[in-house]
Amino acid sequence: MAEPLSQPRSSSFLTLAGLALLVLGALGGWAFERQRMAGAVSGSGRAAMEKVVHDYLLTHPEILPEAMDRLRAKESQKQLAGIGSRLYEAYPGAIMGNPQGKVTLVAFSDFACTYCRQSEPALAALIAENPDLKVVIRHLPIIAPTSPVAAAMGLAAAEQGKYGAFHSAMFAAGRTDPASIEAAARLAGLDLARARTAAVQPKVQAELEANIGFARTLGINGTPVWIVGDQILQGAVGKDALAEAVATARKS
Known part of the structure; x- marks a missing residue:
């Protein structure tokens, strides 16, 4: 655990929820793009593809922690790169x-x-x-x-x-x-x-x-x-x- 700077501890649930939505959006977009590049779907098929991803995540919620960990890691890399050696x-x-x-x-x-x-x-x-x-x-x-x-x-x-x-x-x-x-x-x-x-x-x-x-x-x-x-x-x-x-x- 950590003692807070400005964000209350109760915000952790909202943070996780937000990360879950980001993961959902990212996975949906990735799946859609893969299918689009393969010629399997048109632009109008994005909503259907995202629903498939949404339903899969509801059925297999155990993949969310790993996906969120990877998302956090990518965000950390971006933040650290912005500061540099200082x-x-x-x-x-x-x-x-x-x-x-x-x-x-x-x-x-x-x-x-x-x-x-x-x-x-x-x-x-x-x-x-x-x-x-x-x-x-x-x-x-x-x-x-x-x-x-x-x-x-x-x-x-x-x-x-x-x-x-x-x-x-x-x-x-x-x-x-x-x-x-x-x-x-x-x-x-x-x-x-x-x-x-x-x-x-x-x-x-x-x-x-x-x-x-x-x-x-x-x-x-x-x-x-x-x-x-x-x-x-x-x-x-x-x-x-x-x-x-x-x-x-x-x-x-």
């Missing part, structure tokens, strides 16, 4: 795993996100098992009023080369109130005066705004979200799903 360019120091890794995983996260915190063991295991994995952290401070403050301090920690320690301390704390943020900063060994100055720099705010822009462009509506290769995985999907996506990206 998505994979980390804020200096906001990286986990191997900074020179050949495979890149982009993680949209919020220190106040319960599901992000629950995903930490999976992420740690994934990094340990994949020495060629580079994890680019993109803070999406959307959950709590203090999320932006915590995210800004995370980027300040990144500038001091101590992002990983601060990241672990924040999720271990489980809160993003000012006291927890300062305690995590001290535990990570930050120069607090320097970090406080860095956290309010325009480039930090620009980074957080850019992350929100990426999320909107990609249709991301909550955290955590994982992007690797041409796949977008939303929610606390677990290590196995992430490992499979990483392995697929490595082969491509």
Whole structure:
């Protein structure tokens, strides 16, 4: 599961319904075009062909999940292509795993996100098992009023080369109130005066705004979200799903 950005959880049914209609239309159009090219039907036969597809889907609804997964994959590829390489360019120091890794995983996260915190063991295991994995952290401070403050301090920690320690301390704390943020900063060994100055720099705010822009462009509506290769995985999907996506990206 994922904590929401702007789209309510109740919209998931409408999303699936919309995808089903898109699948139906796409399959009907494909079948009609194949038949038309073969000379089997005329333009007026499209409605009849779509009815055949409609009736088949009602009889065999089990094919819809696979079709919708493929449709989502194609949409993800289009969205990612529209952003290009910018998505994979980390804020200096906001990286986990191997900074020179050949495979890149982009993680949209919020220190106040319960599901992000629950995903930490999976992420740690994934990094340990994949020495060629580079994890680019993109803070999406959307959950709590203090999320932006915590995210800004995370980027300040990144500038001091101590992002990983601060990241672990924040999720271990489980809160993003000012006291927890300062305690995590001290535990990570930050120069607090320097970090406080860095956290309010325009480039930090620009980074957080850019992350929100990426999320909107990609249709991301909550955290955590994982992007690797041409796949977008939303929610606390677990290590196995992430490992499979990483392995697929490595082969491509």
